[in-house]
Amino acid sequence: MARRGIGVPAMTSAKDSGPKPAQGTARDATDYPEVHPGRAAEGQRQVPTLVFLHGGNVGNWSWDPQVLAFGDFNILTLHLPAFGARFEETWEGLESAADDVAALIADEVSEGGVHLVGISLGGVIALHVAARHPELVDSVLITGAPVTGASATARAFHRMQLKLIGSEWYWRFQAGAYGMVDDERELFTEHGVKLKPENMRAIMNDLDPGGLPGNLEAYQGPVLALVGAKEPKIVQKSFAALREKLPQAITRVVPGMHHQWNIENPILFNSVLRKWIADGGLHQILVDPQAVKPARGAKPAPAEQPAEAPADQSRAAEESMGAAEEAGQKKPGRFTAKLDFKKKEPQQGDRREDPADTEK
Template sequence: MTAAKDQNKTPASDASRDATDYPEVHPGRHHDAQRSMQTLVFLHGGNVGNWSWDPQVLAFGDYNILTLHLPAFGARFEETWEGLESAADDVAALIADEVSEGGVHLVGMSLGGVIALHVAARHPELVDSVMITGTPVTGVGQAARAFQRMQLKLIGSEWYWRFQAGAYGMVDDERELFTEHGVKLKAENLRAIMDEMDPGGLPEKLDSYQGPVLALVGAKEPKVVQKSFEALRAKLPQVITRVVPGMHHQWNIENPILFNSVLRKWISEEGLHQILVDPQAAKPARGAKAAPAEQPAEAPESEDRDADLPAPPVQEAEAKKPGKLGGKIDPRKLGPKKFDFKKKAPQQGDHPESAVDTGK
């Protein structure tokens, strides 16, 4: 892999990350004489930038790494979303430019996971293995679609993105980066992605890829993600599906040590970390005492929504910070008129951030 323009810009040498200027190319820092250096390609989700993979870049210095800015995100937020196939071809082009020999290990989060599947389907010769997490591919219902589009009115608000960051398990620097990036996203691009993802994002000819695939879901993610496992197995008989106990959607940031351990086990041995749970074994846990907090009956839209695009998992945020939120604001109960902040400002405090301690 060539170092390209990012040779002197690595997370290790520059502690301050930028939401739209994080490097794409990270040459390996620690060479293992017993094997040729392989390449990891990380594809971020639909409301973060490539900076979100920084904990993985720091931990995998024995690999060459690509952390792409996907179209319409990060450094490319001004670009227009052209579709999943176009995004996949864009990823494949960078891989072809930067990787001189051998296939890559694709790692995708949510929207990035869908794009990873499209890369594998359209360019199987470039891919050695795939690991995706939080990736819904079977679509969402009409109610969830309508609710998602209502929230597009909020994406320019800092308090809204801070609210989202909390429930993703982000703290400190990550919360600031998430907010800085989120307010730059264009509503028309997110709407176009929703329109494409709502019916389901499985690519055609996915069976052309014969390599290993691991599909994961955090136990605290919306049910729509785990529902996708069956559709994946129908298209990819070799796929292994597992649940990650206790984790939310963005668990590569929430618990990077665990994420890195799971990933390293997979790419080095095609093995499974001992913490991972078979989905069938995890099903009885829904009747356990903790289940209502993860899948509340009063909020079906939080179960059926796209796990990647903006939505308010209020139950986790309230559980984390009962003193600040105190159950006063529940977006599940807001009518469409209450999302129009041009006409009416939030009423819970002196300014928006005091009204909603943004904890998604």
């Protein structure tokens, strides 16, 4: 399965984690490595692999807080077609993108499956990878993925935005709406102005009708679908359709978070992710959609199969909201040294603990 696009090094050692720009050269939003070898624990025969799939208006650099926190995993942070180092390429559809991801996994992972993590567009592609190549996937975590499509009004608005893609002010405004500041905002803007309107239009054409793959039932593994409480409600409304295809899927709301919350609050995101991939558990801050007060006139979503639900869901929701506010006030500093990708090598088990995470 040959992979198109840029070449990547094999995961051979923690010190050889991708191309290394010359000392002192300016960084940009397209040079972030795809391959980040992990360090095996003593007596560990094989290092598990995490695959991060970025959203539809950022690059793979957006996963840097996760790369730094999961040094005990092999990590793949892909440049999806039409983004990052591949922004000159043409978008050829969700299935093609999923096969592209599967090709890199097949090239880099010699044994066992991977843990797929996707946000927004990356979350939709993760579902397509699981549907088309279920043998490669051990678990799936997606967030902010509206898999049932957009309304006619939203579609018209999205196409109006295409006229603004080349404007720096547009991307700076979007960065603020996502909760990004300082270095994140600069990288987001730098990357955004390079995106091609024709590729973004093609992606919208794929996502607007709904991004659920038709053969998703082929994947029988665990799935966790999340949405930030401050995201558009369309994401949460799509949970029911996802569970129809994947009855084993668990859906939860993350209190206080916007769309790009892996950057907005990486401490919290990393704690939620580690608990999920460690034992399939749910971080205590996550709230069942049934405990979230619906908008006026909205119909309640169908109930899902319970999974580690607190006995008193209302009380748990209140406690979670308070913990989210506390965690949100403790946002770490900017990306390491203006995103100096080689300045700090991930260490085994290196992660910043979330004070709200007491269920380790």
